[in-house]
Amino acid sequence: xxxxxxxxxxIALSSSLVVSGCAEQTIKKKEETKKTIxxxxxxxxxxxxxxxxxxxxxxxxxxxxxxGLGLDLDLLDVRKINEPTEFDYxxxxxxxxxxxxxxxxxxxKSGLGLHLIHGPIAKKLAKQSGKESHEVxxxxxxxxxxxxxxxxxxxxxxxxxxxIEYESGDPHYIQQVDTDVYAENDDGTYVPVYxxxxxxxxxxxxxxxxxxxxxxxxxxxxxxxLWAGDFLxxxxxxxxxxxxxxxxxxxxxxxxxxxxxxSADGMQGMILTEQIWNKLLFIRDHLFYDAxxxxxxxxxxxxxxxxxxxxxxxxxxxxxxxxxxxxPDAQQLILKDKRSFLKDQWLMLWPAAEFFGMTDQREANxxxxxxxxxxxxxxxxxxxxxxxxxxxxxxxxxxxDPYSVxxxxxxxxxxxxxxxxxxxxxxxxxxEHSGTExxxxxxxxxxxxxxxxxxxxxxxxxxxxxGYANGEEAEGLHTAEGKRALELIHKxxxxxIEKLIREDGLVANGFTIxxxxxxxxxxxxSQLGAIRGLTAAFLATKxxxxxxxxxxxxxxxxxxxxxxxxxxxxxxxxxxxxxxFVAGALSSIFRLAINQLNNIDQDEQQPKELDRExxxxxxxxxxxxxxxxxxxxxxxQASEFWDTGDVYKKDDQSGNTDKDHVPQVQAGDGxxxxxxxxxxxxxxxx
Numbered sequence: 001x002x003x004x005x006x007x008x009x010x011i012a013l014s015s016s017l018v019v020s021g022c023a024e025q026t027i028k029k030k031e032e033t034k035k036t037i038x039x040x041x042x043x044x045x046x047x048x049x050x051x052x053x054x055x056x057x058x059x060x061x062x063x064x065x066x067x068g069l070g071l072d073l074d075l076l077d078v079r080k081i082n083e084p085t086e087f088d089y090x091x092x093x094x095x096x097x098x099x100x101x102x103x104x105x106x107x108x109k110s111g112l113g114l115h116l117i118h119g120p121i122a123k124k125l126a127k128q129s130g131k132e133s134h135e136v137x138x139x140x141x142x143x144x145x146x147x148x149x150x151x152x153x154x155x156x157x158x159x160x161x162x163x164i165e166y167e168s169g170d171p172h173y174i175q176q177v178d179t180d181v182y183a184e185n186d187d188g189t190y191v192p193v194y195x196x197x198x199x200x201x202x203x204x205x206x207x208x209x210x211x212x213x214x215x216x217x218x219x220x221x222x223x224x225x226l227w228a229g230d231f232l233x234x235x236x237x238x239x240x241x242x243x244x245x246x247x248x249x250x251x252x253x254x255x256x257x258x259x260x261x262x263s264a265d266g267m268q269g270m271i272l273t274e275q276i277w278n279k280l281l282f283i284r285d286h287l288f289y290d291a292x293x294x295x296x297x298x299x300x301x302x303x304x305x306x307x308x309x310x311x312x313x314x315x316x317x318x319x320x321x322x323x324x325x326x327x328p329d330a331q332q333l334i335l336k337d338k339r340s341f342l343k344d345q346w347l348m349l350w351p352a353a354e355f356f357g358m359t360d361q362r363e364a365n366x367x368x369x370x371x372x373x374x375x376x377x378x379x380x381x382x383x384x385x386x387x388x389x390x391x392x393x394x395x396x397x398x399x400x401d402p403y404s405v406x407x408x409x410x411x412x413x414x415x416x417x418x419x420x421x422x423x424x425x426x427x428x429x430x431x432e433h434s435g436t437e438x439x440x441x442x443x444x445x446x447x448x449x450x451x452x453x454x455x456x457x458x459x460x461x462x463x464x465x466x467g468y469a470n471g472e473e474a475e476g477l478h479t480a481e482g483k484r485a486l487e488l489i490h491k492x493x494x495x496x497i498e499k500l501i502r503e504d505g506l507v508a509n510g511f512t513i514x515x516x517x518x519x520x521x522x523x524x525x526s527q528l529g530a531i532r533g534l535t536a537a538f539l540a541t542k543x544x545x546x547x548x549x550x551x552x553x554x555x556x557x558x559x560x561x562x563x564x565x566x567x568x569x570x571x572x573x574x575x576x577x578x579x580x581f582v583a584g585a586l587s588s589i590f591r592l593a594i595n596q597l598n599n600i601d602q603d604e605q606q607p608k609e610l611d612r613e614x615x616x617x618x619x620x621x622x623x624x625x626x627x628x629x630x631x632x633x634x635x636x637q638a639s640e641f642w643d644t645g646d647v648y649k650k651d652d653q654s655g656n657t658d659k660d661h662v663p664q665v666q667a668g669d670g671x672x673x674x675x676x677x678x679x680x681x682x683x684x685x686x
Contacts, residue, residue: 036686037566037625039634043680044669046171046203047580048106049347051678052219054584055099059226061591061619062096064468068595078645081658087616090623095587097643098627098676103223104268105171105675107275108159109201112169112208113217114319115327116161119278120285120400134327137161144274147380148266149238149258158199160327161271164279165220166319170207171638171677172670175200179648179666189647194665201665203675205325211336212287212317214344221279222351224272229358229467231269234261234371246371259375273381276355277402284405288412289314289338291435296335300398304412306419310435313348313413314338340433342446345417350453352410357459357466359403361389365463367474376402414457414481417450418488427491428511440513444500444526445585448533451489455536458485471539471595486540493537496530497549505556524571527557528585535592551597551610554589558609558618567621568683576683578626583636583678590619626681628661635661636678639668 066088067073075084076092083089106112116122117133125136145152178193178200185191194200235257236243243261244251251257260266290297292309296317304311316337321328358372361384375381384403387395399405420433429447432439460466462476476482500508500517507530510518531550538546561569563576569586571577593615599606608614629635640646645658655667668674 037568037630038684038686039626039629039636039681040684041634041638041669041679042577042682044171044638044674045168045680046112046675046677047168048112048165048216049167049213049219049343050580050584051102052106052216052223053347054580054587054678055102056219056222056226057584057588057591058095059099059223060468061091061587062094062099063092065095065591065594066091078643079647079658081645081660086620090620094623094628094644098637098640099223100227101641101643101676102678103220103227105201105677106165106220107162107224107272108156109198110169110171110203110675111160111162111205111328112203113162113165114321114330116163116275116278117327118329119163119275120281121274121278124400140274141271143380144270145267147258148260148270149236149241149263150267155267157197160198160202161275162220163275164212164217164282166208167211167213167216167316168209169203171203171675171679173200173665173672173674174202174204176672177201177666181650189649192648195642201675205321205328210319210321212319212333213315214313215341215347217279217283218344218347218351221276222347222354224276225351225354225358226467228269228272228276229354229372230261231265232260232273232358232371232375233369233467235374236260236262236266246369246374249370249373249377251370252374259371270380273375273402277381277405280355280402280405280409281400283313284409286333287313287317289335289435291338294338296333299408299412303396304415306415310340310416310420310433311412312340312416312420312433312435313344314435315341315344338435340416340420340435342417342421342429342431342443342450345413345421346446346450346453349410349413349417349450350456352406352413353453353457353460354466355402355406356410356461359384359406360460360463361403362391362463363389364391364477367463367465410457410460411481414485417454418484421450422488423513424491426513427495428513429488429492430513440515442511442513443529444496444507444510445529445581447492447496448529448531448536449585451492451533452536454485454489455540458482458489458540461485489537489540493534493546493549496534497545500530501549501553504560505552506560507553521573522560524557524561524569525582525585527553527561528582528589531557531589531592531597532585535596538596547597550592551607554593554597555607555609562618566625566683566685568625569622577680578636578683579680580636580678583626586622587619590615590622594619626683627678629681630661632656632661632663633669634681636681637662637676638674638679639663639665639676641665641676 071088078093117137122133122137126133142152180193181190182193182196183191234243235246235251238256238258241263252259260269285298288297288299288311290311318334318336319330320332322331359376382401384401385397385399387397388404421429423430428442429450430439431441431443456466461479462482464474464476465472506522507526508517509520509523509526531553534546534550571582598612599610627637640662646664647657649657655664666673
């Protein structure tokens with residue numbers, strides 16, 4: 001799908017780039033459902049962690065899912081809704097493109113965080129060259145553009161590339177979005193100015209919660225790592241902009257071969273990687289907490305030993321900005337909550353593992369993608385020192401290159417998940433650690449997702465493919481860390497099967513050490529977390545008992561929570577309150593059910609809930625009714641961009657040219673519209 005609009009006219013780049021810068025019966029049934037259901041918005045607050053987590057799952061449940069089921073992606077046309085099939089369109093266009101656009105909203109348009117001008121690399125280069133930081137960053141973007149064959153003059157104007165993202169904000173635009181004509185197309189549609197100039201897409205700084213929370217900047221990191229891994233996973237020809245497979249890491253030295261799967265996608269991949277690299281350096285140097293000395297600290301090279309004193313990512317660090325609304329920097333960082341939360345840790349472990357797979361230059365790893373090696377060969381990103389990629393861990397040195405800084409953070413977070421959050425005696429992950437004492441409560445959802453994060457970690461550290469290829473077989477390195485990750489997954493999975501499944505087949509919401517299982521009414525979220533974790537255990541260990549347990553929970557979940565009349569899941573008994581964490585987890589479980597948990601043979605004894613057709617119908621209902629909603633003012637997706645078919649026409653001022661239930665950005669909620677992100681809803685019967 002097109003990620004950037006290629007337009008012949010020049011777009012001037014100045015320092016403002018960065019400174020300011022089925023059948024008739026099914027249709028009938030669906031229409032009847034829409035008449036009986038209401039999905040009003042209950043809260044417009046944008047919470048970064050939930051949104052970026054959900055959109056990561058939407059991405060994986062998008063094009064990769066549809067393509068894996070045999071769809072030729074070339075058959076998709078964003079203007080032809082529900083073709084070639086409704087499922088294909090929802091997965092290949094809506095799920096995938098909603099995911100991508102929301103990421104850009106946070107990382108390039110909204111201003112929801114600190115500005116990349118103040119990133120460690122820009123500051124370092126500015127100091128070395130004697131230039132201003134904005135000049136250095138503009139030059140950096142020129143270099144990145146050159147590496148992927150992207151015209152410098154077509155780089156977007158008035159971007160706000162984020163260094164690190166805040167916990168939450170108000171996604172309503174604060175001024176009229178510039179929908180004037182920028183360029184006209186042959187088919188009567190036009191490109192509005194805001195698609196190439198982001199100046200009118202800022203959010204209100206005074207309404208941002210300026211907290212640095214690992215789950216928030218970590219979930220954004222996950223989005224960035226997944227898309228960067230996609231965009232930079234191959235090369236392309238310069239003359240025809242056609243994707244070609246990387247055979248060697250030196251292919252890009254040919255005059256007609258450039259980095260990235262295409263010029264435009266490659267440019268976005270480079271910007272995302274630049275943001276990740278700077279963010280990791282900022283985290284390493286400023287955001288770790290030394291429990292023994294009770295202060296924020298920098299992380300030393302990968303020699304961290306938790307038994308000598310915990311150094312970890314605390315829950316909240318407040319940012320006091322320097323007063324520059326155009327390109328804010330941190331004037332002061334204040335520790336607000338020193339506790340370690342499991343959600344914070346798994347939402348950093350997962351993306352760091354994904355990025356490790358992308359940057360891995362270890363000599364022992366024979367599964368590396370040459371296209372990635374070409375990105376990190378010194379141009380445009382520095383190579384790792386030889387000491388850090390040989391097989392001797394005792395000679396490692398501290399380094400600012402992307403591989404080394406990410407590796408140090410990744411291994412530290414992994415050690416802390418084990419040392420601070422894992423109760424070895426019971427084999428469970430607990431929610432909290434005070435810095436001095438481990439908590440007693442295990443939350444099923446977070447424990448399940450920790451297992452998935454550990455599965456990706458084990459694959460990355462053992463040199464197995466991650467990203468979209470995270471299910472592919474390969475010969476791994478069998479590292480000590482990988483073995484420990486598998487051990488942790490095993491123990492938590494066994495605990496879920498042996499201790500958490502109730503008599504009715506549902507999974508308890510949690511477990512308290514010394515008291516037993518949580519007696520509260522089971523939630524949909526807990527079932528989703530358990531299925532996610534047990535499926536991760538099956539994929540990591542190949543033990544069929546974990547797949548069977550996940551299948552059983554799915555079937556009971558579907559029978560217990562599914563509302564036959566409204567065609568949606570209850571989120572708790574008698575309640576249907578959806579937030580992005582529920583939406584993201586549900587999207588992931590549909591994907592896993594379609595790919596791993598579905599009925600393989602046609603035995604009549606197989607549960608109909610796990611027939612692929614049934615799962616796909618649930619997936620379609622979820623997107624139609626919960627995400628898009630039954631009307632223009634309902635549903636979780638607040639607005640949409642041109643990528644999902646809502647084109648701009650001079651003679652159509654409806655703000656919804658594709659006639660679906662999602663408005664264009666300027667026509668959404670609020671006086672000036674709203675960003676294309678997810679909001680909270682509650683489902684009700686009319």
